Amino acid sequence: MIVPFSVSDFLDRARVVYGDRVGVVDEPDQPAASLGELTYAELDARARRMAARLDELGIGVGERVAIVSHNSARLLAAFFGVAGYGRVLVPVNFRLRPDEVRYIVGHSGARVLYVDPELDEALASVEAEHRFVLGDDDRLFAPEGAEPVAWEPDENATACINYTSGTTARPKGVQITHRNVWVNAVTFGLHAGVTDRDVYLHTLPMFHANGWGMPFAMTGLGVPQVVLRKVDGAEILRRVERHGVTVMCAAPAVAAAVLEAAQDWEGEIPGRDRVRIIMAGAPPPTKTVVRVEEELGWEFVQIYGLTETSPLLTINRTRSEWDDLDAEQRAARLVRAGAPALGVRLEVDGQGEVLARSNVVLEGYWEQPEESARALADGWFHTGDGGVVGDDGYLTISDRKKDVIITGGENVSSIEVEDVLFSHPAVAEVAVIGVPSEKWGETIKALVVLAEGEQATEADLIAWCKERAAGYKAPTSVEFRDQLARTATGKLQKFKLREQYWEGYDRKVN
Known part of the structure; x- marks a missing residue:
């Protein structure tokens, strides 16, 4: 049947x-x-x-x-x-x-x-x-x-x-x-250990x-669902206390807001030894994981996925084999993207791109058959992320192969931001890249060459973007350059432009 x-x-x-x-x-x-x-x-x-x-x-x-x-x-x-x-x-x-x-x-x-x-x-x-x-x-x-x-x-x-x-x-x-919806929801609920007591x-x-x-x-x-309209760290703590919250999902910036609010919270942090916070959007620093578990007393769970995969591809939740590890050692394991969720197969191709097969992978892009064919080539979904799968089956995301910056859990097309900046009369060349941010995971930086004889300030260009695109897509910093290095064919190599900002980081995503 x-x-x-x-x-x-x-x-x-x-x-x-x-x-x-x-x-x-x-x-x-x-x-x-x-x-x-x-x-x-x-x-x-x-x-x-x-x-x-x-x-x-x-x-x-x-x-x-x-x-x-x-x-x-x-x-x-x-x-x-x-x-x-x-x-x-x-x-x-x-x-x-x-x-x-x-x-x-x-x-x-x-x-x-x-x-x-x-x-x-x-x-x-x-x-x-x-x-x-x-x-x-x-x-x-x-x-x-x-x-x-x-x-x-x-x-x-x-x-x-x-x-x-x-x-x-x-x-x-x-x-x-x-x-897609059905398989994702059931699989996510299973891995997150959701019950009607949550x-x-x-x-x-x-x-x-x-x-x-x-x-x-x-x-x-049958889980009671508490609606929060706008993110506020102190209000999250109040809702956890008032409603007996046991589980939530969040980008790293939300965890940062809660941790900041907890500094001024009077009495015991609500939800200690009860709440599990499921995080994605960008892998947070290990110290954030340690702080969530030690200062809040909440369980940290890491996942990885994309809108195109409904989104769950991997999950990383602490396991019995890690019980004897100290907080730093356990956090180092938890910031990995995780092991494949039930029914997900992962591979890394010769160019280092993570590929996925699963019942959660999208049908296609609406009215864009060429983009659909490219994303689903050879029967695999091409994530656009670079990564490594360890001997234990756990995936670590190491770089982003496509021109996407994930800031505060939101995808931003660097090409879109470049188009907006190019429309400014003073801009001759521009490259938009993601750089590390403790609060947002990544933040947007624009590298700009001004046209001869033209002038513009960092504030001018940021304001220009905010007037023409959603605020979260605007650069948080602009750096002016005399020139942008290109290949012999004139192509920008963004991985080289990003290198100096990611020095000291094991991964080129944060």
């Missing part, structure tokens, strides 16, 4: 097994009215009413619905109310500029757009056939008791399109199928690689 996987499976189980349990604690400070505490039965009813509203609008199976939102219970409901009934959810990074959001909405062909109230005015120029502000629930949801048209699941159908910066100036739409805190943006699959995994296991 083969029963097709569907994202709806997770909420269906939560409704049946945990219907009376509080499933979601919405952010109390939502700009729209907070939905407060919702049981899993109430979350399911919200998803059904959202799907029924799409039926009324004539939005058919396979059509795209875009949503730009900070973390919220309404965004969580959309994963099931949209994708769970055969449409395709397009979660958009709320940090993007209006023109960037407009491109994604247009490129995906979304007929419906949901917008966070806080972003409504800024995104007024972004249009769709049907546009809703989250919180306008009379328009967003069909009336209570409305039932949507049933969808016959197809596990190979696209569930979500997640746009990610890559080697092109324009973001690419990663098509994630129901099968409490999850959404510190990670839900839009980011579908919240790494946690909205699905936690829902299927």
Whole structure:
């Protein structure tokens, strides 16, 4: 018997097994009215009413619905109310500029757009056939008791399109199928040891690689989910204390914020010997791992993956063989990307690039067949990361082969930033690279040659970028050069440009 996987499976189980349990604690400070505490039965009813509203609008199976939102219970409901009934959810990074959001909405062909109230005015120029502000629930949801048209699941159908910066100036739409979502969520839940006794805190943006699959995994296991709208170290500690949080996912910058807030926390740090923090985006320094485990008393778990892999490829969690190691020795093992997750095969090719095969690998890039063929050449997904697999099967990421900088957990295309800087009249040449940052993992540096007779300051060029792209894509520093070294064919060799900044580092990523 083969029963097709569907994202709806997770909420269906939560409704049946945990219907009376509080499933979601919405952010109390939502700009729209907070939905407060919702049981899993109430979350399911919200998803059904959202799907029924799409039926009324004539939005058919396979059509795209875009949503730009900070973390919220309404965004969580959309994963099931949209994708769970055969449409395709397009979660958009709320940090993007209006023109960037407009491109994604247009490129995906979304007929419906949901917008966070806080972003409504800024995104007024972004249009769709049907546009809703989250919180306008009379328009967003069909009336209570409305039932949507049933969808016959197809596990190979696209569930979500997640746009990610890559080697092109324009973001690419990663098509994630129901099968991808299902396998990732179940595998992640298994490796993270999730049970219905856990409490999850959404510190990670839900839009980011579908919240790494946690909205699905936690829902299927009946885990109460606490929504955090905006990251704040002290507020994370307060939520851990108030709600009995046991697990969260985060980029290294979030851990740094919590560690900083812990310095001023009065009394015992909440969650000691209970919380596990799952980290990715960039491997943190070993001292960060030591501080998480010693100062917070939280278990540190490292993973590695990409939007294109749903995202879990590897996981690195402390094991019994390491119990007798001191904190530094254990941390040195934990900062590796980790061992392949169940069902993942890894190889490193002759150029040192990490390749992966798994049921979590994307179907392709939306409307970009050439990019899809390149990424999936020879039956392997080409990650663009350089690495080494040790004799014990653990992967260490050592370099980035593609022009992507990961800062604070966000992918930034260096080519995109270069394009923006090139548009400044004073810039003759530019190379954008990632350099080490204790807070962000990597940060963006621009190496600039000014045009003859032109002048510009570091502040001028940073401001220029912030006016023309999302703030997190702007360089944090600009270094002026007389020339940029090139090959005989005129090509910049960025690995050479990066060398001086990464001296003393074992890896060329941080």
